[in-house]
Amino acid sequence: MIRISSKFISFFGVTPDEQYFDEKATEVRYLGQLFSDEVVHDPALMGLTLQERAKVSVGAISYDQLLRDLDIDTSYNTLTQVDMMFAVSVGAIGVLAAHYTNAKSEALEEFFKDIHSKYKLPTGPSPTDYRAGAGHRYVYGHDLNIFQKLPAGHTYNGADVGGQTLYSLVLEQMKVLFPDAGFIGGHVKAILHLLTHYLSDLPTKDGLPLPFSSLFTVWEENLANASGFSARNPLMEALGREYGTINMADISTYATIKIILKGHNLIAFRNKAATNDEQSLHLAQMSTIAYGSAVIMQMLMLLGGIGGRTGKLNYLIACPFVWSSGKIVLISNRQNREIIRDYEKSIAMLDDQSVTFDEWVKSQCV
Known part of the structure; x- marks a missing residue:
């Protein structure tokens, strides 16, 4: 109880640091007046300490008072x-x-999905989801590495998409969806497609993996899969959702x-x-x-x-x-x-x- 009381007093009362500077201010005022002959040296005070002589001669002076007397601005805020x-x-x-954001995650997801629908084909997934299944975001298409390539020979719905970057696949879709967009317009639509897709994934439980974590993705041929490949990301497997994602x-x-x-x-x-x-x-x-x-x-x-x-x-x-x-x-x-x-x-x-x-x-x- 005594310890708690002392901490309470030190927080709201005069701290040792404040007392120290007040004492030094008193000494500075005393030495200044002694130097300018405003105070006469009294031999009777020789047995006292400098602090005691200062208090007897000029009284107790606070540090803030000294600064005000010297026309010094004291308005600067220190970290208290x-x-x-x-x-x-x-x-x-x-x-x-x-x-609160997590509590509203479903509403946020639907809001961004509605915006994303304006920049994707009415049927079929986005190229960012050409790898499906649990943990698919950890291996491909969701870590902002838009120039990540699918391995040669990789197929999707029977079409060979191997060797192509994520961005080139998205750009191809935008040319189909917006045939009159032109060169610059096509790239703008592709960027908006990726941006809105990522925004729709951010509110979800899995969020997005760490940027460029797909550099650790390992592809292996697997004819049992429709794509011809299986994939895993050792880094994201080690980190998991709690340590390897942003939402x-x-x-x-x-x-x-x-x-x-x-x-x-x-x-x-x-x-x-x-x-x-x-x-x-x-x-x-x-x-x-x-x-x-x-x-x-x-x-x-x-x-x-x-x-x-x-x-x-x-x-x-x-x-x-x-x-x-x-x-x-x-x-x-x-x-x-x-x-x-x-x-x-x-x-x-x-x-x-x-x-x-x-x-x-x-x-x-x-």
Whole structure:
């Protein structure tokens, strides 16, 4: 209970860091006035510490008060505990968005299928589904590798389609469906066919496999199959749906977190004196916490067997988590180099006898 109370007090009260800077502000004010002869050196105070002498001579000075007295803008937002809690909450909202999207998956699938029907033949499947059966998306046509080729000799409904790329097969269908589309129009229709087909697959349980995972597909002749071939993807077999796919819920999580954090960042730094690096660092820190929290929540749901389809590895937030973490390192290193240069300028100012103490203090804070 004592431990909980101490954490509560440290969160809402004065933290050790705040107390430290308040003490240093008092010392700076005392030394500045001593330097300018506003305060007379009192030999009776020699037995006290610098902090004690400062409090006796100028009273307790807060860090914020010192900055205000020096006309220094204190509006810049640092990452606070409230910000951290907000970022975790945003991650949770992202997971809820994924759960809601999964709950509406059938309606979304039908919506995109209706759009896709305008760009496919009224009979027969799309070339993306020339490999049918369970797990067919894992081996061919669904991983954005539109130039993946079917093996030579591969047949579909008796027609030899071997050696052709997915895109060329789709383009042939579009020429039949839209004979007057022309050269550019045919390619536009082919792209729309693929795009709408992928959109209709995204809301489903299997979603889409990881981009270019079909590079690991292994084709084997099998005369027992109508196509003359059997196929398997060892990578996707190892990863499975939980670790090797992307679905609409993943996109909704990423979009929700991205939009909320971007809006929060714009509001937090509105009319604030902050550099682009400072604003970008704040956003990267918030993003790392939010994306990381969402990844952890979804993985816990997967390991705990709760949440249904929502429990999976979401690459669309795992990758931004890594990206944001890297941005923090890069921006921090750049800022550290600037601090070193400022140290050198600070030392040069201290060596300049014409610079007053207050001018030096102010120069370090602006």
